[in-house]
Amino acid sequence: xxxxxxxxxxxxxxxxxxxxxxxxxxxxxxxxxxxxxxxxxxxxxxxxxxxxxxxxxxxxxxxxxxxxxxxxxxxxxxxxxxxxxxxxxxxxxxxxxxxxxxxxxxxxxxxxxxxxxxxxxxxxxxxxxxxxxxxxxxxxxxxxxxxxxxxxxxxxxxxxxxxxxxxxxxxxxxxxxxxxxxxxxxxxxxxxxxxxxxxxxxxxxxxxxxxxxxxxxxxxxxxxxxxxxxxxxxxxxxxxxxxxxxxxxxx
Numbered sequence: 719x720x721x722x723x724x725x726x727x728x729x730x731x732x733x734x735x736x737x738x739x740x741x742x743x744x745x746x747x748x749x750x751x752x753x754x755x756x757x758x759x760x761x762x763x764x765x766x767x768x769x770x771x772x773x774x775x776x777x778x779x780x781x782x783x784x785x786x787x788x789x790x791x792x793x794x795x796x797x798x799x800x801x802x803x804x805x806x807x808x809x810x811x812x813x814x815x816x817x818x819x820x821x822x823x824x825x826x827x828x829x830x831x832x833x834x835x836x837x838x839x840x841x842x843x844x845x846x847x848x849x850x851x852x853x854x855x856x857x858x859x860x861x862x863x864x865x866x867x868x869x870x871x872x873x874x875x876x877x878x879x880x881x882x883x884x885x886x887x888x889x890x891x892x893x894x895x896x897x898x899x900x901x902x903x904x905x906x907x908x909x910x911x912x913x914x915x916x917x918x919x920x921x922x923x924x925x926x927x928x929x930x931x932x933x934x935x936x937x938x939x940x941x942x943x944x945x946x947x948x949x950x951x952x953x954x955x956x957x958x959x960x961x962x963x964x965x966x967x968x969x
Contacts (some may be wrong), residue, residue: 727749808954810862853867854954889952
């Protein structure tokens, strides 16, 4: 993996799950990394923790400004903060639709808006958004979540077009079902957690859940100088879930 020595990064939702794996991966490659999270205390040294709520513009601006000041600038922004949602279009009231959109889509808008003045000064400016297989494949019981991630996918393309002439690359990763705390909570709530996990694993052609570290490696590539000509791209890290159509295994 290409070194990120000398670069600085902000990762939202970096206190747990994929975000924490991303923050550690970028740091391990030499970047100085700030973590923005509702509970940033999980981000231990050398990660720099800042409390931020991506649903609150003032909170985001304050945290991004503080992180950029402490880091001495900003080269990489990873928009990872988000929440899950289950159910069909009938199962969530308007208030929940507004809440999840406010975090998953507008959270990216707020953080990017706050970071752009700093990214414009960088000789290596990159934004990576955490999207999802839910943006490109129809998954059952994920109507609200899928709608927000479809928004993230389209937003990534629009941002890439808007900022390419400013030297800012914008891409996204599309994880399949990942072994994260959120998925763990879904499994714990299932009538038969073991059967539910087996079903999720079987849905992915590789036969297992994606790991947070695998997603982090993809983010690190997109954020780094090795991807200098990559913008407006979605990188699937899904065990083949979106693109492959396998025949049933022989019994």
